Amino acid sequence: MARFKWVGLALLLLMGWSFVGDSAAETGLRIQIVGSTTVLPVVSHAAQQFMASSNTRILVNAGGSGVGIFSAAQGRADIGMASREISSNEKKRFKNSDLKTHSVGLDAVACMVSSEIYQSGVRLLTRAQIAKIYMGKITNWKEVGGPDKKIVVIDKEHHRGTRHVFMRYVFGNATQRTPGTILVTGSNNEEQTKIAQSDSAIGMLSFAWINEDVRAVIIQDQNGKFAPTLKAVQSGRYPIMRELSLITRGEPKGKIKAFIDFVKGPEGQKSVVENGYIPVGVETSKP
Amino acid sequence: MIQFENFGAAFGERKVVQGLTCHFPKNSITAIIGASGKGKTTLLRVLCRMNDCIENFRIEGNIFIDGEDIYQPDTDVYALRRKVGMIFQNPCVFPKSIFDNVIFGVKDIARISKKEYPDRAEKVLREVFLWDEVKDRLREKATTLSQGQQQRLALARTLAVEPEILLMDEPTSSLDPKSTSAIEELTQSLKSRHTILWITHQHEQAQSVADRVLEFTDEAVNPLRPVAPIMKTERPSPLKNVLRKVQTFSE
Amino acid sequence: MKAKAVEKLVLGMISTITVLVVALLITILAVLFVKGYPALHSGFLFEESRDFGRAGGVLYQSAGTLILMITAVLLSLPVALGSVLYQTEYLSSGKLKTFLMQLTYILNATPTILFGLVGYLFFGVYLDAGVSWVTGSLILAVMILPTLQVSIREAVEGLPEKYREAGMVLGLTRSAQIYRIILPQCFYGIVTGIFLGLARVAGETAAIMFTATTFSGIQLPQSYSDPVPTLQTHILILAQEAVNPESLAQAWGAGLVLIGLVFMLTLVAWAFRTRMVMESEL
């Protein structure tokens, strides 16, 4: 029997640990943040810096804009991260939650292609072409001036903020069905990987994920051509723009307000820039 | 002491004992002989209600020990089992020390204080003539003992809880001749304080050890014939009258 | 003659298949080792991760995985032990026993993601525990319940009848029978079961990825309502960035640590199983 005693002892110790610790956590020194993977890097970095100078613990978790808005509205998280506006549907569902949006930066979504396609000469796509590709009407790169290769059309999970913004620009409908899709991905990293691994893919990603394997093309519509450059974005002319925002239930107070102010402040904005986004305060003409 | 009245037992549809009525007086040694599968072991096991847990085991009739029906719903089974000790064919010792084995039952039932354990252990080990062999190695594992020693240890463990009735299910069948005679001699010496039922296959053993013999027979077509030769007993053969039927069915 | 040729042919085929299978699986092990080894710099196990996993080590992730594993087993063990002992020692209705066995098998085969979904809704939302240590370990506890039950039952039912009977005739009560005979005699069997359960928890990702862990901001949980970092989700996050060479290397390193953990647990389980076999043969 003595051999079973240690089990009981360990159980007691563990329970002790978890309950003693809990009283500390209840004092409100913990902020939970959930949501968009686009905003995630900014907030994670900011949170690290914030924690270094404060005894507040900030837990950051991914999940997508939908999860962020939902969690904030339901009180499952103190702050939701969103890379899109709160949709009318969500406004209706959470009308009792008094959601407040705090803009912390701006992001542009680019239309990305695999580097092989980019190098073979596809540097520009018109809005109509992108629409046709996603609708499955254009299936080969040669139809848009590229090599004779089938297009691997990469979509995002429908609740992702990036998809909302992109689809609203291309189709005028944030939840457009796209029968041309071949692969569906979740986080920005996952989509970036898939585009890079394929040699004939098209996809949608934030500017921050552009690299030598994943290239952005120029977009053309009735208003002209828009190169995926920081300059175009900062001038506010780039057409697929969105606000990166933190969402709270009611006006934030205390530590939560302090953190949101920190992200909006100089140090937070530095991390916005470092992650490839545009800081708040830059004048833009939103679509 | 022990009284069977029109007793029968069955596993589902298969009856192993039927219509047995007999009496075992206090401080007697009764040998039970007969071919295997004839319900000898069942007879012993029902005395300490060891078959309770076997699904579809059924009994009929009554068994009285000291005038009490042991199959009443409110019978204290644990008290009954303390009163009725049983030794099995193959010695079973726990993989613990010899000392722990001896006091295994005592410890739990705790009728004596902890200080008395060593005395009790010594007493029963002496009773089974094992003390001299193991007194220096009480802390060693019991599994290191020989088969004969293990059987005597098991007996000592049973005696330590001071049962009134001892049931021995072929206790010597797996032992060498020397250990066998030791156990036989030992049983004789226990007679003064215990009522003993002893199952054996060997007629000579039955005759040399027991006061009385109860035989389970298996006579070709009709397996019902009771035989009860009585040896070395002062009273003339009460069993012949009592044992009306020892009925067994083989498959 | 023809039959002999056929036999030779078949034999040749199945022996080749066996060799190939073993080779394939050993290759997998080798690949895991070769890919993971470079990441295992001296402090990998003892450093916290930096730059969201791209650099540094996996100290807190390993610790978190261990914490989750141990709490899950501690929560699950009493229930598993109790219900098995109830079924084997107290329950006599054969039908009920069969039903409970079926239930165990079905629960054992249930996909782990379902435990995650239902568990999160129940513990996380209805009982309001959120994404946390307690939610995760409760979910995992339910998940390994059948695993523990199966191995404990194996041990208890494998206990030679003679020990029970020896205890019974001494007049031991059922409770005494359980803690004087069954528990000590089945000790190694139960410990084997525990280690197999631990190994199963260590390998689980789907049930905890949205119920118990978080992307950043946590080192060790300070209370039961905190999330826990784990190796499994760490690998998942890093693996989603598979183009980035540093993060991929880190993912392989973390993977090797995780496998090392699982293998260690399996080996310990083997050792105890061997002891169990030896004891039961006495």
Next chain:
Amino acid sequence: MKLSYKKNFSNCFSGQAHLEPLAWIFALMNLIFVTGAMGLGVFLLVQSLPIMKAEGLDFWLGENWWVGETYGALSMIVGSLMVTALAVTLALPIALSAALYTSEYLSPSLRRGVKGVMELLAGVPGIIYGLLGISFLAVTVKESFNLLYGNTLFTAGCLLAIMILPTVLTLAEDALHAVPIEYREVAEGLGLSKLQTALRVVVPQASSGIVGAILLGIGKAMGETIAVLMVVGSLDRIPGWNLFVSGQTIPSKLGREAAEALGSGLHWSALMGLGLTLFFMVSILTYSGTRFTEWSRR
């Protein structure tokens, strides 16, 4: 002769057992287990009622899954079945023949070695297989079949085949090895060759164990989430008869959308409906497996 046997006292509360606190504690533990197990099924059922009401049979027969509009699970069900079928077709012949060889022909020490490797591999976490899948298998599939992308149903099926191989192999081998040596001696004494003995005597004797191993493998393949999620492509579309396109399985769909759908009415209910479907598929498999084992023992 009267046959009015007394009921024996073998019920659970024999003697004073019901007075022991331990009995009550154990009964409570058992109750927790039963509640947990039944609760899982009931919970899934209750939670998926709204979607059943809303969609009816179309939930299983519909092809379109558009959150907020319509929920049809057919593409995931078909995807799950295809991936599982592929995994089983690939893994079974290999696992079973290797099990036969290991059990009947290998020397004890070699056998132990093979078993050891298999048991270790059976414990390798799904996430690790996922990692292997995206880094090697997806690329290999893409290149060797000259595809545009490697995240296909075929990739997922292959990965699952590798994942269930050790489990099926080691369990089937256990079943074969458990057949008493006497059977083999008798058969060989009758003049059967070793292979004939193995196939005609040993395999039929071990059939219930082998079927159990196979069903466990199928169940494992059907329920695997994380590894499949990483390589399958996650496209909700019925793949037709083409394995070399991306698709979706029930668990991968659950893994992707669970966090998002939580608490959002019909969407969550639809995921629960998917879960229920999966639960039923696996439960029926397990139940028929245990029934087969009972039947073949008779």
